[in-house]
Amino acid sequence: xxxxxxPTSSNLFSALRxxxxxxxxxxxxxxxxxxxxxxxxxDRATAMLANLLNALDLPAGSRIAAQIDKSVEAVMLYLxxxxxxxxxxxxxxxxxxxxxxxxxxxxxxxxxxxxxGNFSWVSKIAFKxxxxxxxxxxxxxxxxxxxxxxxxxxxxxxxxxxxxxLAAVIYTSGTTGRSKGAMLTQGNLLSNARVxxxxxxxxxxxxxxxxxxxxxxxxxFVALHxxxxxxxxxxxxxxxxxxxxIARMPQATVFMGVPTLYVRMLAEPSLTKAAAGAIxxxxxxxxxxxxxxxxxxxxxxxxTILERYGMSETIMLTSNxxxxxxxxxxGGTVGFALPGVGVRVRGDGGQDLPAGEIxxxxxxxxxxxxxxxxxxxxxxxxxxxxGWFKTGDVGMIDAQGYVTIVGRSKDLIIxxxxxxxxxxxxxxxxxxxxxAESALVGVxxxxxxxxxxxxxxxxxxxxxxxxxxxxxxxTQLANFKIPKRCFVVDDLPRNTMGKVQKNLLREQHKTxxx
Ligand code: MLC
Ligand code: AMP
Numbered sequence: 001x002x003x004x005x006x007p008t009s010s011n012l013f014s015a016l017r018x019x020x021x022x023x024x025x026x027x028x029x030x031x032x033x034x035x036x037x038x039x040x041x042x043d044r045a046t047a048m049l050a051n052l053l054n055a056l057d058l059p060a061g062s063r064i065a066a067q068i069d070k071s072v073e074a075v076m077l078y079l080x081x082x083x084x085x086x087x088x089x090x091x092x093x094x095x096x097x098x099x100x101x102x103x104x105x106x107x108x109x110x111x112x113x114x115x116x117g118n119f120s121w122v123s124k125i126a127f128k129x130x131x132x133x134x135x136x137x138x139x140x141x142x143x144x145x146x147x148x149x150x151x152x153x154x155x156x157x158x159x160x161x162x163x164x165x166l167a168a169v170i171y172t173s174g175t176t177g178r179s180k181g182a183m184l185t186q187g188n189l190l191s192n193a194r195v196x197x198x199x200x201x202x203x204x205x206x207x208x209x210x211x212x213x214x215x216x217x218x219x220x221f222v223a224l225h226x227x228x229x230x231x232x233x234x235x236x237x238x239x240x241x242x243x244x245x246i247a248r249m250p251q252a253t254v255f256m257g258v259p260t261l262y263v264r265m266l267a268e269p270s271l272t273k274a275a276a277g278a279i280x281x282x283x284x285x286x287x288x289x290x291x292x293x294x295x296x297x298x299x300x301x302x303x304t305i306l307e308r309y310g311m312s313e314t315i316m317l318t319s320n321x322x323x324x325x326x327x328x329x330x331g332g333t334v335g336f337a338l339p340g341v342g343v344r345v346r347g348d349g350g351q352d353l354p355a356g357e358i359x360x361x362x363x364x365x366x367x368x369x370x371x372x373x374x375x376x377x378x379x380x381x382x383x384x385x386x387g388w389f390k391t392g393d394v395g396m397i398d399a400q401g402y403v404t405i406v407g408r409s410k411d412l413i414i415x416x417x418x419x420x421x422x423x424x425x426x427x428x429x430x431x432x433x434x435x436a437e438s439a440l441v442g443v444x445x446x447x448x449x450x451x452x453x454x455x456x457x458x459x460x461x462x463x464x465x466x467x468x469x470x471x472x473x474x475t476q477l478a479n480f481k482i483p484k485r486c487f488v489v490d491d492l493p494r495n496t497m498g499k500v501q502k503n504l505l506r507e508q509h510k511t512x513x514x
Contacts, residue, residue, distance in 0.1 A: 010186045020043065028234070029234045030234070039231075049083075052148055058086065063110060065126075071139040074137065082186075087168060090170070090220060094478035096476055097121055098477075103171055105129050114136060119136050163185060165185060170184060178424075180378055188369060195341075197230055201323065202254075206232045207251060208227040209235045211257065242268050250278045251278070259284055286310075287417050288449065289305065293305075307335065308320065315367045318334045327402075344363075345395065347360075356399065358396045359395075362388040393405050394409055414442075442506065457490065470483060
C-alpha cells in the first residue's frame, strides 16, 4: 500500500491521496440526502475500481469515457481512473447520440461507462467504435460497474505516471470548428490545484458546497480538486437546488458557481447575511458575472464574490485577489494572472499591447494543456511561435494587472456556463427539411446570462415553422444548445463581402428576454 505522506510518482491521485486527513474515518463527502462517505471509503472504493480497471489489462493511458449522472461514485470512478494510470474522459449527460458517436469515435476509449437507462444506445455506439468494455453506473449506486468492482480487493498501488502523462481529455470546441479533446496532463492539473489552494487561502476546517456538474473543468477540477488537495469535506449536491444550497451554507465555508447559480440564489428570500455568514469565500467563473449580480450579492450577503477566469485547455488562468492586502476584488474584472501563469494581450499584428488596450488574450504556464487529442495541426494553429496559447478571448490588462474580458474573437455563446458553438447548431438547422440557411446569435438572458436565438431562411416555396424546427433539434442535440427562439425570415443581413452580419441580428433581438 502507498505511503500517504510520500507520493511515489507524479500520479495526480497520489498527490490527492497524500492530502487525505490522518483520520481516515472522518467524513470526506456528505450528500445533501444525508449519505456520509469517509476518506477510507474513498480510498477503498477507488482501489476496488482501479483493480477492476487493472484486471481489464488495458494499456497504460487508455481513455475511460463516462457519460453518467453526478454522484459520489462518479467521483470514485474518476479517481480510480487516475489511480490505475488511465485517462478520464467525462461527457455531458445532455449529449445525444450523434454527439456521443463523435466523441467515442474520436477518442477511442477502452472503457465506456454510461447510465443504466442509456445502455442500449450508448453500448451500440461504443461496440461499433471498437470499445470492448461498457459498464453502467446510476446515481443511486446501481449498475454493473460497482457490481464488478465489488469482486476486487480494496488495496491498490497507484500506477506510476510522469508529470507530462495525460490525466484527462476534455472535449471543447476551442476557438473554432468541431469539438476537440483538450489533453490535460497530471502536471497541468496538480500545479493548478496547488496554486489555487494557496491563492484562495484554503485552510484546515474548510468545507466546500459542491453543486456543479462534474463533466467540465469547473466542477471536476477547480471545485473537486480544491477540496481534495486540502483534505476538506464536501457537502455534495447531485443537482443544484438554490433553496437547499442556501440552507446548507451555515455548515460550509467555500462555494463555487457559474453566474446563473448566483442569480438563482439571489431570487430566494432565504438568502440573507445570516444564511451566508459562515461562508469564507464565494467564487464565480466559467462565464461573465454581471456587475449587477456582483453588487446585489454584496448588498444581500455582505460578501464580495471573487471572480476568476479559465478554460478547458488551461484550467485556471486569473483570479481576483483573496487577501485584502493583494488588492480589492474588482467586479467586471477577472483579476490578476495566477502565480506562474503568463497572460499578455496582443494586437492583430501580433504586437504586445500596452496597459489598457484591447486585444487577443494569450497565456502560458504549467497549467496550459498538451494539445488537442490527435489534432496536431489544430494544436499548432492555436499556439504562437513563441509557445503562448491563443485563448480566443478579447480583453485588456490595466496598469495594476487586473484583466478584463470584453468579448471573444471565437464565435461562442456561453449559456448558463455551457458553451454553445453557433456553427454546430447552424449545421444541424441547415440539414432540416425546408431550411436554406440559418444563423445562431447569443442574446442577453436574465437567468442563463446569454442564450442562443436562431434566425432561419426557408428554401423557396417551403413552409417552415420555428417551433417545429426547435422541436426537431431537441431530438438531435444536447438541451442547452437548443435555441430558445427561432425566427423565420426572408434573408439574412450580409455585408458587401457576403458575410452574415450577426451583430445586426444580435442588436435586433437583444431585448427579447429582458
Ligand atoms: C439547462 N437549460 C439550459 C441550460 N441548462 N439552457 C441554456 N443554458 C444552460 N446552461 C435548459 C434545458 O435545456 C431545459 O430546457 C431547462 O433549462 C431545464 O433543464 P435542467 O437540466 O433542469 O436545468 P437546470 O438543472 O436548471 O440547469 C441549469 C444549470 C446548469 C445552470 C444548473 O446549466 C448548470 O449546472 N450549469 C453549469 C455549467 C458548468 O458547470 N460549466 C462549467 C464549464 S467549465 P427545456 O426547454 O428542455 O425545458 C468552464 C471553464 C471555467 O467553462 O472557466 O470554469
Ligand atoms: P470552456 O471551453 O468551457 O472551458 O470555456 C472557456 C471560456 O469561458 C473562456 O475562454 C471564456 O470565454 C469563458 N470564461 C470563463 N471564465 C470566465 C469569466 N470569469 N468571465 C468571462 N468569461 C469567462
